[in-house]
Amino acid sequence: MRTPQPLSLSLGRSLPGLAATLAAVLVTRACSASSAAPTTSVSPSDPRDASAAPGWSAASTRVVDELPFTQTELAAFGEPWAMTFLPGAGETVLVTERTGRMHVRMPDGILREVSGVPSVVARDQGGLGDVIAVPGGGADGRYPIYLSWVVAGEGTTTGAVVGAATLDLTAARLDDLRIIWRQHPTVDGGGHFGHRLALTPDGRHLFVTSGDRQKFDPAQDLTGTLGKVVRLTVDGAPAPGNPYAGSGASEVWSMGHRNPLGIAFDPDGRLWSTEMGPRGGDELNLIEAGGNYGWPIVSNGTHYDGRDIPDHRAGDGYVAPSAWWDPSVSPSSLLIYSGEAFPQWRGDALFGALSGQALIRVDLLGDRSVSGDRYPMRARIREVEQAPDGSVWVLEDGSPNRPGRLLRLIPR
Ligand SMILES: [Ca+2]
Ligand SMILES: [Ca+2]
Known part of the structure; x- marks a missing residue:
């Protein structure tokens, strides 16, 4: 993990002073990023055009109709949202459903419902969300996990929370569940919780x-x-060294996000995130300490009611997306692939597209993304994971009329 940027020098300043410092730092960063803009044929960013924002439009991403993988259905769920493999347990995978259920799928295909799951406010986009397992867990069949869900706040408001718990695999039960972080403030409405972990x-x-x-x-x-994207200790406290330590939101790592639904580290420790933008403004972002990603002031998309939003421009003080999608694809998830089964995908970003009904692959080159492929799946794809053998497992989005399947993808 890279160390925080010099924003910590601004401790104790008033917010306007902090903002000015932030803008100065970001202008510098945006300009230097622009000079490194990719020059692939699909990029509209001409590095000779000083006004062009960095990044590239992925709208022209190649559509690969002849899929390089075969698909096998392993299970189906009502409204699956997230999954995670348990460390050292082969193909044992935990699957959450937005409606508040969690199952563990054993390697032999048996599905067991997990008890002790928190009660959630399951409404609109909200409900039970992400689940991740702590690496190295599993001693005596007990797996430390983190999960996220939506709770009621004051009045009619709601907000996301993150909890820690221990999964007793033998009993298929969560023990010692406690909330360690709460999104704030809680507000009315049922959308854009984010809450990926x-x-x-x-x-x-x-x-x-x-x-x-x-x-x-x-x-x-x-x-x-x-x-925001927030950075916490393993106990849910604001992590020491965060760029706005001492301010009202000392857990904030980066700001100006709309609905980031994917987050993952690459092999070099860089943090990437997919973000569901407005119409035509979906993003893949490289997340850096103190970065302001511009929402709702700048976006390469437009509001759904038709109002314009200024595009990202070099020197505007906001971090431009590494890649963006217009028309929208609705990114739901993010995996940086590191397996053996698809050697040509190692180091690449993979994410599911909801409205795009596809698995999307993006080549990462250091701190840049440069090109990609779109694999039509004929279903909204909600989640992507890598199994221990390197096969790629995806969850389709589900609805009351159509369950979401769990699919295993292996090379054709
Ligand atoms: Ca996952
Ligand atoms: Ca725009």
């Missing part, structure tokens, strides 16, 4: 994506955690 490779910090709850401006407000 990622542990740093060294296991010392927990990153949580926190959506803007469809309230826009809070993504730029450092008194709350809406529209």
Whole structure:
């Protein structure tokens, strides 16, 4: 993990002073990123055009109709949302459903419902969310996990929370469940919770994506955690060294996000996130300490009601997406592939597309993304994971009329 940027020098300043410092740092960063803009044929960013924002439009991503993998259905769930393999347990995988259920699928295919799952507010996009397992867990069949879900706040409001628990695999039961972090403030409405989770490779910090709850401006407000990526200790406290330590939101790592639904580390420890943007503004972002990713002030998309949003421009003070999608694909998840089964995919980003009904692959080259492929799946794809053997497992999105299948993808 890279160390925080010099923003920590701004401790104790007023917010405007902090913002000015932040803008100066980000301008520098944006300009240097622009000079490194990719020059592939699919990039509209001409490095000779100083006004062009960095990054590239992935709209022209190649559609691969002849899929390089075969698909096998392993199970089906009502409304699956997330999954995680249990460390050292082969193909044993935990699957959450938005409606508040969790199952463990054993390697022999048996599905067992997990008890002790928290009661959730399952409404609109909210409910039971992500689940991740702590690497190295599993002694005596007990697996430390983190999970996220939506709870009621004051009045009619709701908000996402993150909890820690221990899965007793033999009993298929969560023990010692406790809430360790709460999105704040809680607000009305049922969208844009984010609440995807990622542990740093060294296991010392927990990153949580926190959506803007469809309230826009809070993504730029450092008194709350809406529209942010936050960095916590393993116990849920603001991590030491965060860029806004000492401010009202000392757990904030980056800001200006809309609805980041994927987060993952690459093999070099860089943090990437997929973000569901407005119309035509879905993003793949390289997440850096103190970065302001611009929502709702700048976006390469437009509001769904037709109002314009200024595009990212070099020098505007906001971090431009590494890649963006117009038309939208609705990224739901993110995996950086490191397995053996698809050697040509190693180091690549893979994510599911909801409205795009596809698995999307993006080539990562150091701190840049440069090209990619789109694999049509004929279903909304909610989640992507890598099995111990390197096969790629995906969860389709489910609905009351159509369950979401768990599929295993292996090379054709
Ligand atoms: Ca997962
Ligand atoms: Ca725009």
